[in-house]
Amino acid sequence: MLTTKQQGLFKLLDFDPTQEKEIRQRYKVCVKDFGAVKDFTTWLTKILHKRWASERRTTVYLGD
Numbered sequence: 001m002l003t004t005k006q007q008g009l010f011k012l013l014d015f016d017p018t019q020e021k022e023i024r025q026r027y028k029v030c031v032k033d034f035g036a037v038k039d040f041t042t043w044l045t046k047i048l049h050k051r052w053a054s055e056r057r058t059t060v061y062l063g064d
Contacts, residue, residue: 009044013051 002010002020010017027043030036037043 003041006041006044009041009048012048013044 002017007017010020015023024040027036027040030043031038037046
């Protein structure tokens with residue numbers, strides 16, 4: 001069951017809410033194997049911030 005904040009994060013990340021079980025399973029693997037944060041909402045927020053950062057890095061500087 002997703003909270004309202006998690007539903008908003010799913011929408012921003014373009015995740016389908018019906019895939020919640022698979023995404024939570026991926027989250028559990030990340031916590032176990034990679035030491036990810038132990039809060040699902042924070043984990044989703046970090047994924048969103050990483051996506052935004054990668055989008056900002058892909059812009060090309062054209063100069064003055």
